[in-house]
Amino acid sequence: xxPYLLPRFETQYDINDQEFSISGIVRPQSIDExxxxxxxxxxxxxxxxxxxxxxxxxxxxxxxTAFHAFSRVIIDACRARPDLKFVVITxxxxxxxxxxxGRLSGIEPNITVEEYxxxxxxxxxxxxxxxxxxxxxxxxxxTWRHERTILPRHGMQPGIVMADICCGIGDFAxxxxxxxxxxxxxxxDHARTSLAxxxxxxxxxxxxxxxxxxxxxxxxxxxxxxxDLVTCRHSLQVFNNPELxxxxxxxxxxxxxxxxxxxxxxxxxxxEPRADxxxxxxxxxxxLWAHFQMDIELGPKSRxxxxxxxxxxxxxESFMVTNHDGDPQDFADVIxxxxxxxxxxxxxxxxxxPAFIRRFRQGFQDHIFAALHPKGYAGWPIWVASGRKPx
Amino acid sequence: MNIASQSVGGEAVxxxxxxxxxxxxxxLSAWLHCDQISTYSARMISHNRSDSVRHSNLFSSxxxxxxxxxxxxxxxxxxxxxxxxxxxxxxxIELTFPCMPEERQFYEEAILQIAGSEARERYLNSVSGxxxxxxxxxxxxxxxxxxxxxxxxxxxxxxxxxxxxxxxEGLPN
Ligand SMILES: C[S@@+](CC[C@H](N)C(=O)[O-])C[C@H]1O[C@@H](n2cnc3c(N)ncnc32)[C@H](O)[C@@H]1O
Numbered sequence: 001x002x003p004y005l006l007p008r009f010e011t012q013y014d015i016n017d018q019e020f021s022i023s024g025i026v027r028p029q030s031i032d033e034x035x036x037x038x039x040x041x042x043x044x045x046x047x048x049x050x051x052x053x054x055x056x057x058x059x060x061x062x063x064x065t066a067f068h069a070f071s072r073v074i075i076d077a078c079r080a081r082p083d084l085k086f087v088v089i090t091x092x093x094x095x096x097x098x099x100x101x102g103r104l105s106g107i108e109p110n111i112t113v114e115e116y117x118x119x120x121x122x123x124x125x126x127x128x129x130x131x132x133x134x135x136x137x138x139x140x141x142x143t144w145r146h147e148r149t150i151l152p153r154h155g156m157q158p159g160i161v162m163a164d165i166c167c168g169i170g171d172f173a174x175x176x177x178x179x180x181x182x183x184x185x186x187x188x189d190h191a192r193t194s195l196a197x198x199x200x201x202x203x204x205x206x207x208x209x210x211x212x213x214x215x216x217x218x219x220x221x222x223x224x225x226x227x228d229l230v231t232c233r234h235s236l237q238v239f240n241n242p243e244l245x246x247x248x249x250x251x252x253x254x255x256x257x258x259x260x261x262x263x264x265x266x267x268x269x270x271x272e273p274r275a276d277x278x279x280x281x282x283x284x285x286x287x288l289w290a291h292f293q294m295d296i297e298l299g300p301k302s303r304x305x306x307x308x309x310x311x312x313x314x315x316x317e318s319f320m321v322t323n324h325d326g327d328p329q330d331f332a333d334v335i336x337x338x339x340x341x342x343x344x345x346x347x348x349x350x351x352x353x354p355a356f357i358r359r360f361r362q363g364f365q366d367h368i369f370a371a372l373h374p375k376g377y378a379g380w381p382i383w384v385a386s387g388r389k390p391x
Numbered sequence: 392m393n394i395a396s397q398s399v400g401g402e403a404v405x406x407x408x409x410x411x412x413x414x415x416x417x418x419l420s421a422w423l424h425c426d427q428i429s430t431y432s433a434r435m436i437s438h439n440r441s442d443s444v445r446h447s448n449l450f451s452s453x454x455x456x457x458x459x460x461x462x463x464x465x466x467x468x469x470x471x472x473x474x475x476x477x478x479x480x481x482x483x484i485e486l487t488f489p490c491m492p493e494e495r496q497f498y499e500e501a502i503l504q505i506a507g508s509e510a511r512e513r514y515l516n517s518v519s520g521x522x523x524x525x526x527x528x529x530x531x532x533x534x535x536x537x538x539x540x541x542x543x544x545x546x547x548x549x550x551x552x553x554x555x556x557x558x559x560e561g562l563p564n
Contacts, residue, residue: 025426027425027426027455027459029422031523060448061426061448061451061452061455063455063456063459064456064459064524064528064529064532065459065523065524067518067524068517068518068523068524069523071518071519072519072521075518075519092564093445094448095445095448095449095562095564096448096449096452096536096537099536100532100536103514103515103518104518106515107515107518107519108519184438186443186444188444195442199441211438211439211442211443211444212441212442213442213443213444213445214442214444214445214564215444220444221444221445221448222444
């Protein structure tokens with residue numbers, strides 16, 4: 001079927017949220033093509049009281065013809081009904097929307113424009129900006145030793161077009177580029193600091209072919225059916241709604257291509273000696289994440305998530321990062337960084353009492369002890385899963 | 392020779408990125424050509440920008456408006472050429488299309504207006520006004536929202552080239 005014959009935009013009114021939304025690509029030749037949408041907007045205006053939210057977060061393109069048509073209805077409504085306010089919600093990802101729609105508030109003070117951003121997500125701020133960067137580095141160094149042999153079983157091969165969603169500081173993309181030479185890598189994240197870091201690394205080491213892009217994994221500007229392999233590592237577990245992200249990963253994957261995810265089950269971190277203290281602490285880590293609506297226990301649930309998202313030929317495997325993967329100090333550094341964030345910022349934010357925090361910290365310390373002990377063993381298990389998008 | 396390092400009189404020149412030439416008739420046969428040409432070109436030239444996806448979205452937005460202006464002029468014959476070139480952070484779109492003398496005058500005046508001090512106000516008035524956006528308003532919007540700058544080049548008898556520079560890399564987010 002010719003995709004250009006399908007309507008490429010959608011408008012909706014949600015009566016409960018008093019929200020009118022426009023999504024997709026709106027480039028009509030004449031406003032007649034918009035008649036049903038304009039009628040819906042007018043009708044929505046007639047029904048609301050107080051505030052009408054105009055959600056354009058998923059609007060990727062709109063020509064001036066359409067912009068004028070929608071704006072006029074809103075401006076007219078402001079003039080006819082001074083009791084009514086309009087809040088236009090844009091996305092920080094679509095560069096032009098805030099600027100263009102922002103002008104409306106200069107015309108009518110009852111129109112305000114708000115940019116939706118990551119602040120709206122619970123929990124994640126601990127992991128997003130700045131502080132986590134050094135841990136991600138070491139973590140990727142440790143996991144790569146395993147993943148480089150695992151990846152080919154999940155669709156990785158030279159020449160493919162791939163995307164790494166929630167790429168963080170981009171180390172994984174760089175390692176993949178070197179080892180597997182895909183023809184193109186798009187690496188997306190929502191943390192500008194991490195992306196800046198990644199771009200710097202790429203420039204410094206003269207790495208070509210990785211496109212770092214700012215975006216929101218739950219609504220990406222990337223087009224449908226584009227990638228042979230879509231990876232999303234250690235990240236489904238940071239969202240309160242991983243289904244939404246998987247839906248997007250599915251959407252951008254080519255039919256016949258694969259989506260590859262890795263996740264943890266932190267309560268299964270282990271070590272000897274001092275196994276009990278270690279286990280206690282990691283059970284608490286799981287609860288702490290849950291408190292912030294994130295699921296650090298997601299690993300073994302990957303299979304279910306992939307099935308429910310519509311994938312087929314699902315492959316799941318797991319591996320254990322240990323203190324014997326290279327330098328035990330690397331392992332110990334990762335644990336120290338976890339302690340820092342989990343028993344520091346996160347526990348404090350939850351309001352944990354000092355006695356709890358002391359015991360909580362002890363488990364991490366014991367894990368480090370096990371890692372550095374000459375006869376010790378320390379492990380961090382990871383679940384890898386991938387599924388094929390049906391043809 | 393490496394085109395990127397070409398220079399004329401010591402000034403770095405724009406390096407060609409992509410060119411699409413069409414019969415006006417073929418171009419006018421479907422409105423969607425504006426969208427298709429702008430989207431395709433945007434994707435092709437954006438991969439090595441600092442944020443390829445964002446750049447592509449912005450470029451497509453701006454280019455599409457220019458193509459729509461050319462489309463609405465509805466010339467019945469001749470050729471339309473779209474060239475995209477680059478110098479550093481600036482991408483240049485050159486649209487060459489058939490143009491009668493009075494139309495040329497329109498573009499000359501529009502470009503003067505854009506450079507004028509009331510550009511922003513004119514644009515805002517048009518948004519709240521009754522009329523569908525005119526060609527002039529479309530160009531104004533590109534200047535205001537994308538920091539586009541415009542120039543008109545002679546391209547032969549009854550054709551003009553509209554040269555639009557888009558400094559998208561430098562646009563604040
Ligand atoms: C635990 S880190 C994993 C990073 C990387 N994949 C790795 O393995 O090192 C989670 C990443 O998800 C990113 N992230 C969080 N919310 C996001 C969103 N809505 N869209 C895109 N990325 C997001 C964060 O910025 C962070 O880089």
